[in-house]
Amino acid sequence: MRLDNSRESSNIEDRRGRRMRLGGRGGKIGLGTIVLALVAMYFGIDPSVVLQNTTDPGSSYVSEEGQPPQATAETQFVAKVLAETEDTWTAIFNEKGWGTYPAPKLVLFNGATPTACGTGQSAMGPFYCPADSKVYLDLSFFQQMEQQLNSPGDFARAYVIAHEVAHHVQHVLGITDQIEHARQRSGGSAANQLSVRTELQADCLAGVWGKYSDSQRNILEAGDIEEALNAASAIGDDRLQKKAQGYVVPDSFTHGSSAQRVRWFKQGFESGDPARCDTFGASTL
Template identity: 65%
Template sequence: MRFDNGRQSDNVEDRRGARGGRSGMRIGRGKIGVGTIVLALVAMYFGVDPSVVLNSGLTGGGVSGEAPAGAPPANDAEARFVSMVLADTETTWQTIFQQGGGRYVEPKLVLFTGATRTACGMGQAAMGPFYCPGDQKVYIDLAFYDELRTRFRAPGDFAQAYVIAHEVGHHVQNLLGISGKVQEARQRLSEAEGNQLSVRLELQADCFSGVWAHHADRARQVLEAGDIEEALGAAAAIGDDRLQKQAQGYAVPDSFTHGSSAQRVRWFKQGLGSGDLKSCDTFSTRTL
């Protein structure tokens, strides 16, 4: 990726000096239970609103404390890149919202290590990056990028940017009232039907991330050779079917909450090609 002006966002909170860190989240009585960890791992990576899993499994205790959050160190290259990606999403979505007669409220992005408190419950690195609508913050443990490169074999800076853009896509859904409507509808549905709604929500966030990339490249020429392939590789790597096959040897479509690899790739490409929010209506289409 190419960020010629190098602008960094002012909305990054660095909690990586928090007391407790990785050792602060213990499994056992009074902490996050084994069942919760397993559930989180099955539903892991690129989730929206983890409060259902986190709050149901948290029976007390958690991280022992947190250091005051501030900006990341100037010499931290990985944090600086994340901050520049966030800044670019701010520029893009501000313009899109203004063109639609609205106002874009910028989200915060929290860097943490191991575990951290959120308005949605106790956030943990095992769940991967996530967005909490309760505090309008994106949370990420940067160790996830190592896993993206090694375990999921999806390297590259634009693969990393896609991670941030997807979570910001959930923030856009929250601002537009989409997330709230889905959450309300899920409470009236069966588990399988609720999963189907979750898939549509996640695929729309993938499409929104493509919309960001479309406008960012047209306005600022941020994409370089190979960037699109990196994003598509990341989208495919974290499809429910691929994750389930890796974990248990087979896929159970009724349990999907994020979409298959092919679906995630398709909807990212949909947003990237059109640059139009209306093209991201995953809730009306019959074929995902």
């Protein structure tokens, strides 16, 4: 990616210098931690479903101030990618007549951190919390992408950020609330299908961001799109289930198969049009 001339976003909240200790009664981790282990490496986990179960009732994470975090090439990269999403979605909101784009904060943390959706943990991978309009990211996930998911590359990392920001776009446009209400009424595999369509739309919107940002500021280099497609494929439900348990259960999908995630990212990138990201109206995914 060509980001040398890109500005750095000021919407970074760096909590990496804070240590987290488990407070409350006994300091025990509950069943939710086991559940989180099953969904580790997923993008865009619904925190209202998962985060609230990360600790036993009566327990809480307490923040302790530590040394101020130091800026690194990695944090500068994150700040520049976030700025690219801000500039792109501000322009798209203006063009579409959607009003002013309220850019989200991106929180960098280590291990665990409090959120308005509950306690966030690194094992969850990056996630978006609609209750506080913040994206949460432990930078160690980038190492996991390279070492465990075989998804290296700067644009693969940018795709992660763009996908979570796309969840913010969905929230701002009211899509998140509509789908959550529908999920609560549906339950079971029908609710899972709505989650899949939500995640695939975020993949598509991430593609729209990539196309628009490149058309305006020429940020992409040879091989960048392949990096994003490889990352999208690596975190498909089918591939993760096969790796974790040796078999695939399509009815339990929440994010979509590898092929679906690749298809919808390509749909967004090739069209550059958010209107082409209507996964909820699509007859096939």
